[in-house]
Amino acid sequence: MNGQALLLALGLVLIIEGLGPLLFPKKWQLYLAEMSRQPAATLQRLGGGLALVGAVILIIFS
Template sequence: MSDTFWQLLALWLVLEGLGPALMPQKWQQLMADLSQQKPRVIRQIGLVMLVLGGLLAWLVKH
C-alpha cells in the first residue's frame, strides 16, 4: 500500500483519538446518544462521512 494510505490512516487515528482523550465525558455522552438512534440514521451518518471523506481525499490528491 502507498505511503499516502498509511499517512491518512495515522491522521484518522489521531483525529479519532482527540475526542475521548480531551473530552471523555462529552464523548461518552455522544456515544450514548448515538446508540439510541435507529440503525438507518447511523447508516446515513456513516455514508455521508464516507462520501465526504472520499471527496476530500480526492480533492487533496488532485
C-alpha cells in the same frame, strides 16, 4: 496516492479520533450513548455521508 500517503492519512485519522476521548472522556461517553439510541437508518445515512465526503476529498486532492 502511494502506500505511505495512505498510512499517513490513517495515522492522522487515528490522532483526530483519539483526541475526543483523551481530552473529554465524560462528554465522549454521553455522545456515544446518544449515538447508540439513534435508529440504525440514521446512523447508516450518517456513515454514508461521511464516506462520500471522504471519497470526494480523496478524488479532489489525488
